[in-house]
Amino acid sequence: MEGLSVRKIVLYKHGVGYVERRGKLKTDEIKLQFKRGQMNDVLKSLLVLDAGGKVTGVSYESHEETSEKLKNALEVPEGKAVMGFLAALTGYNVTIVAGKVFSGILVGVEEAENKAPEQGVVINTEQQKSRSVVSILDNKGKTHFIRVDEIKNVGIDDKKVLDDLRYYLDLTAAERKHDIKGVTVHLDGDKTHDLAISYIIEMPVWRTSYRFAYDDKGSLLQGWGIMDNSLEEDLEDVEVSFVAGQPISFIYDFYAPPLASRPVVREYVRAVSAPVEMESSMDEEKKSEYMDDGVCGGAMPCAVTPKSEAAPPAPGKGARYARPDVMVMENSASVQTKGQNLGAFFRYDITTPVTVKRGESAMLPIVQQKIDCKKVYVYNSEKNYQNPMVAVRFENRTGLTLERGPLTIYDAGMYAGEAILPFTPEGAEQFIVYAVELGVEASNETRTDSVFRQSTLSGAYLVKTFYEKTKIKYKINNKTKEAKKILLEQRKYPGYELCDTPKPAEQTEGFYRWYLDIPAGKTVEFTAVQARLMSYSESILNMTVETLEYYFKNGQMDNRMKEFVGQIIAKNNEIRDLAQEKVNLDAERTRFLQEQERLRKNIGALSQSGDDAALRKKYVKQLDDEEERIQEINNRITEIDNETLELQKQVNKILNSFK
Incomplete structure (x- = not known):
């Protein structure tokens, strides 16, 4: 907006931007324009400050589509600027100047019909207009018929109708801007206002x-912030901050205006009805071991050019600038950034005003610091099974929080690899892996024993109780002609706890770390053992003599415990024998009872004399014998x-006696 341009932008990592406009204007209202999709954020965050007056209110275009708004508005059909306009005024008070002045209610418009094709004569638009007539009823009851081509101007006497027409024209103009919506800030009086208007909107x-x-003399970290101008205007000399x-x-x-659903209440005759009312750590003592005094530990060879070969000179005058040396990089970009720690956030303020054209993007330097670092070879089988990885290890002492982003690494002026720099607060340590050391091969075997x-x-x-031990045996083969120090991560x-293994040089929350020296052309083995305590329980009441002997033979039970458990097993064997005897007796008793039922039926069928008497006597004796056995x-x-009860008491006593 002219006179109220963007003076400050703050961009965030979650897709919104803070926009601040400032300026002095002599007016009683300010009109801003936003995309439809930005309106929710604007209404949520709009802040207007006026040092030269007061803000009396804010209005904005309705959420309704233009077609919905036009339903009740005075509408002029497209392509009929004259006849359609006059027809739309039917029934309203107007003043028409056509030679004379006619005031009254516009009755209607009669358009001349073109019947020329029947006679083969073409009538042009002007001829048709000259035959069109508008009728108007004055306040004396007289109707005047006025040729349309004689009308000089038409005045709308009804202010409401005039406002309706202007509303229609504003909506028609807004429709051409598709999804652009207007927001109007109303001010107290047509005077000079010193304004600052800010809001949050969705931005890249x-x-x-x-x-x-x-x-050789040190390393340099250079960072750029990339922003996109998604506003509908150019940004000129704007303060930019990255958070x-x-x-x-x-x-x-x-x-979108919310509408609450309400129950429909209908009136009934003679009845009253109403409605119901939310890894990186480092041992302190290890910092001095890998951090040199301000410089890297020697030059880092490029993966393409062997260390023993000198880098070829760049031909031509000024060709030294083609290689990104530390000194060249340091002098080629001017970083005008001030960092501010805001507690949970960190803000980069670009102190030099920024200009970005509409629809364009910009890269702004935000970091340029020499740092202390060291190249390390890291072997982590989860990240790369066959070879160690080449990494640079450093602690962020730049005084800035480093946002996450891609990192391109150069060594001795040559491209060496790429990586992702994680979000790194001040003082945090990072391993930046950018290449694989193919000259060193590694493998490992895992074995678990109890x-x-x-x-x-x-x-x-x-x-x-058992120790479940997981042993990982590493083999690292250095095929190069130089000794390597490998940082092994497990x-x-x-x-689990570490056991039977050398104390790690350092450890993070999730890994142990050891430094291994691998001579040139040699293979070094290293075994890391982690163990956990496991326990299994087994009821001795169900144990057999064979199981007891097995545990004793394999050293899982001493002689005293064996004798003690043996007593329990012996007593339990007696209990089991008694239980089996009881089962057998119960089966026998059941069989006798069934037999007795059969005998009683037979006896009841026999008479007291003759041959039946002898058989009856035999059955009675058998029944008596079986009854005697059942009693036994x-x-x-x-x-x-x-x-059994006594034996169980003895078992409990034995169990309680073991100390």
């Missing part, structure tokens, strides 16, 4: 791009129950 996320250059962090943000639908630790008794259970298994069985079952 700003990005970062880094360059990392190595040199690292992620504030909470959301879309709240302010623009090692017995001890056996204990807990009540009626034998608890056996993941920490949840619930009942007595024995009672004895078994008593003996």
